Amino acid sequence: MEVVYERPRSLFPVATHYCPGCGHGIIHRLVAEVIDELEIREKTVAVAPVGCAVLLYNYLNVDCYEAAHGRAPAIATGCKRVHPHLVVFTYQGDGDFAAIGTAEAIHVAARGEKITTIFVNNAIYGMTAGQMAPTTLIGQKSTTTPAGRKPETAGFPVRMCEIVATLPGAAYVARVSVSSPKNVVQAKKAIKKAFETQVRGLGYSLVEVLSQCPTNWHMTPFESVKWVDEKMALYYPLGEFKVPKEG
Amino acid sequence: MTEKRFMAGNEAIAEAAIQAGCRFYFGYPITPQNEICEYMSMRLPEVGGTFLQAESEVAAIYMTFGAAGAGARVMTSSSSPGISLMQEGISYIAAAELPCVIVNMMRGGPGLGGIHPSQADYFQATKGGGHGDYHLLVLAPHTAQEAVNLTMLAFDLADKYRNPVMILGDGNMGQMMEPVEFPPPPKTEFSKKGWILDGARNRPRRLIKTLYLDPPVLEKRNLAIASKLSEAVKNEVRFESFMVDDADIVIGAYGTVARIAKTAIKILREKGVKVGLLRPISLFPFPYQQFAKVAESGKKILVVEMSLGQMVQDVQLAVCGKTKVNFYSRVGGVVPGYDEILREVEKVVKESG
Numbered sequence: 307m308e309v310v311y312e313r314p315r316s317l318f319p320v321a322t323h324y325c326p327g328c329g330h331g332i333i334h335r336l337v338a339e340v341i342d343e344l345e346i347r348e349k350t351v352a353v354a355p356v357g358c359a360v361l362l363y364n365y366l367n368v369d370c371y372e373a374a375h376g377r378a379p380a381i382a383t384g385c386k387r388v389h390p391h392l393v394v395f396t397y398q399g400d401g402d403f404a405a406i407g408t409a410e411a412i413h414v415a416a417r418g419e420k421i422t423t424i425f426v427n428n429a430i431y432g433m434t435a436g437q438m439a440p441t442t443l444i445g446q447k448s449t450t451t452p453a454g455r456k457p458e459t460a461g462f463p464v465r466m467c468e469i470v471a472t473l474p475g476a477a478y479v480a481r482v483s484v485s486s487p488k489n490v491v492q493a494k495k496a497i498k499k500a501f502e503t504q505v506r507g508l509g510y511s512l513v514e515v516l517s518q519c520p521t522n523w524h525m526t527p528f529e530s531v532k533w534v535d536e537k538m539a540l541y542y543p544l545g546e547f548k549v550p551k552e553g
Numbered sequence: 554m555t556e557k558r559f560m561a562g563n564e565a566i567a568e569a570a571i572q573a574g575c576r577f578y579f580g581y582p583i584t585p586q587n588e589i590c591e592y593m594s595m596r597l598p599e600v601g602g603t604f605l606q607a608e609s610e611v612a613a614i615y616m617t618f619g620a621a622g623a624g625a626r627v628m629t630s631s632s633s634p635g636i637s638l639m640q641e642g643i644s645y646i647a648a649a650e651l652p653c654v655i656v657n658m659m660r661g662g663p664g665l666g667g668i669h670p671s672q673a674d675y676f677q678a679t680k681g682g683g684h685g686d687y688h689l690l691v692l693a694p695h696t697a698q699e700a701v702n703l704t705m706l707a708f709d710l711a712d713k714y715r716n717p718v719m720i721l722g723d724g725n726m727g728q729m730m731e732p733v734e735f736p737p738p739p740k741t742e743f744s745k746k747g748w749i750l751d752g753a754r755n756r757p758r759r760l761i762k763t764l765y766l767d768p769p770v771l772e773k774r775n776l777a778i779a780s781k782l783s784e785a786v787k788n789e790v791r792f793e794s795f796m797v798d799d800a801d802i803v804i805g806a807y808g809t810v811a812r813i814a815k816t817a818i819k820i821l822r823e824k825g826v827k828v829g830l831l832r833p834i835s836l837f838p839f840p841y842q843q844f845a846k847v848a849e850s851g852k853k854i855l856v857v858e859m860s861l862g863q864m865v866q867d868v869q870l871a872v873c874g875k876t877k878v879n880f881y882s883r884v885g886g887v888v889p890g891y892d893e894i895l896r897e898v899e900k901v902v903k904e905s906g
Contacts, residue, residue: 349752353619354762363760369750371622372762374645377615380607384619384627385750387603388577392752410615413608 314338327527329517353378357399376407379414395422404440418475428519436522471547477509479548483516485534563588563727569704576602577627579616585724586658610635614642621651624749630656644683648763652711661886669886670723675863691836697731709741791834800829817894844871
């Protein structure tokens with residue numbers, strides 16, 4: 307029988323701990339597919355975050371650091387400076403990248419560090435069970451904004467791609483989602499471009515992935531992908547914010 | 554062999570690190586240790602190394618984490634408030650068993666404190682500092698030359714025990730210029746780094762992590778680190794015994810204070826006062842036995858520190874009530890003069906009749 311679809315070699319053949327309908331599984335797979343296609347598994351180092359994806363290394367078959375909360379870009383910097391030929395990427399959630407680790411996130415881009423960040427934005431804190439994220443939408447309920455996020459007290463959600471794209475050190479910046487098969491295909495293209503940007507030594511690359519968290523949004527998986535399209539993508543427009551100049 | 558060079562302590566430490574094979578330095582400027590950053594930014598590119606000025610001490614310590622995990626000899630440095638910021642990362646580095654060298658040129662605290670010399674970070678340096686059960690190996694030089702020798706040793710100890718090692722100095726030592734020479738670095742035996750992350754080529758992938766959600770598994774990890782450190786406690790106690798044998802009074806002091814105490818001792822000896830100095834060089838592991846011996850032989854003890862009483866607690870622990878432990882200190886960036894120490898010794902003499 308002809309094989310038309312198989313597990314990426316860079317993924318361990320195990321079930322994940324993610325909730326039904328969660329976007330992390332899809333995003334892990336996309337990253338693994340890109341690593342396979344670029345044939346870089348043996349020279350890739352991943353840096354896992356604190357948050358739901360801390361166990362990334364249980365699924366991705368590459369050398370891996372587990373970082374402290376928000377510090378993945380600093381660890382990736384240390385590794386990349388020692389081994390410039392390696393492909394080093396961080397995989398971070400919204401708390402990691404847009405709250406506790408904002409300084410590291412901005413400055414890794416400001417330095418034009420030749421690493422890649424996969425930034426998974428699901429507008430909520432998943433692992434600690436549903437508190438407000440820096441990216442929680444106005445009016446969105448969480449366990450720490452029980453009446454919905456009010457800008458007067460809880461401020462406004464942060465658009466990281468738009469901020470990072472202003473920095474000359476950032477070479478590729480894109481926001482994608484995994485809310486539909488079409489968007490998954492787009493997401494993979496962006497992730498591949500981001501890794502290629504690093505391989506070509508062009509600078510820092512960032513892909514923000516809007517992702518669904520049915521458990522903490524208290525929605526069905528179907529409702530949650532609809533919410534990504536109808537609510538999140540309004541505030542966080544999809545698209546490429548910055549692409550390398552040539553080629 | 555080597556020529557003598559006239560250098561400030563900070564620069565001497567930086568050069569010693571490079572000669573010990575350190576090729577990566579990550580740091581954030583803070584007084585009184587900026588000369589380490591500046592020297593590294595000038596010298597590391599000359600030897601094919603990397604200097605990176607981080608966005609914060611927090612980032613600097615995690616860049617150090619990343620480079621250590623990638624197999625490099627790596628150093629960071631700071632002074633008290635910056636070292637406080639690094640404590641999270643230091644705990645992670647200890648937990649992940651990554652070798653690196655951290656320099657703390659202590660200044661007065663707490664808070665922003667001041668920029669003058671202090672020894673008030675003794676607890677933080679020797680008792681863990683960050684969260685969880687761990688210790689740094691802590692070395693406290695008292696001259697620029699000793700800072701050179703101990704910095705070189707620190708890299709070997711870090712590799713030997715896969716543990717962060719701290720050089721604990723103070724603003725005075727960092728700024729004071731002295732002649733130093735650079736001996737060949739020590740060649741300590743340590744096992745090959747079979748755990749570094751450099752891409753899973755022709756081997757199973759590797760993992761550097763500190764999360765163990767299963768309590769019995771984490772307990773095992775804790776015990777493994779403890780057992781490694783107990784080896785260090787057995788093998789790595791370092792101290793200087795200066796005119797202790799015939800002394801009636803023994804001063805306990807480290808770093809800059811110990812050096813000042815030596816001046817006081819010379820003057821007192823000329824006056825016929827039998828006083829000596831027991832100077833811990835390793836603060837962790839601490840020379841408990843040596844202080845116990847002093848107490849058992851009936852000598853009086855006077856601890857002098859630039860803190861409100863931190864190392865003195867370890868001395869009290871060592872002597873276990875067998876002799877009185879007198880204590881004198883200046884804090885807030887004030888350095889005790891040799892005349893003050895002299896006076897304190899004479900007070901102890903008078904009290905003991």
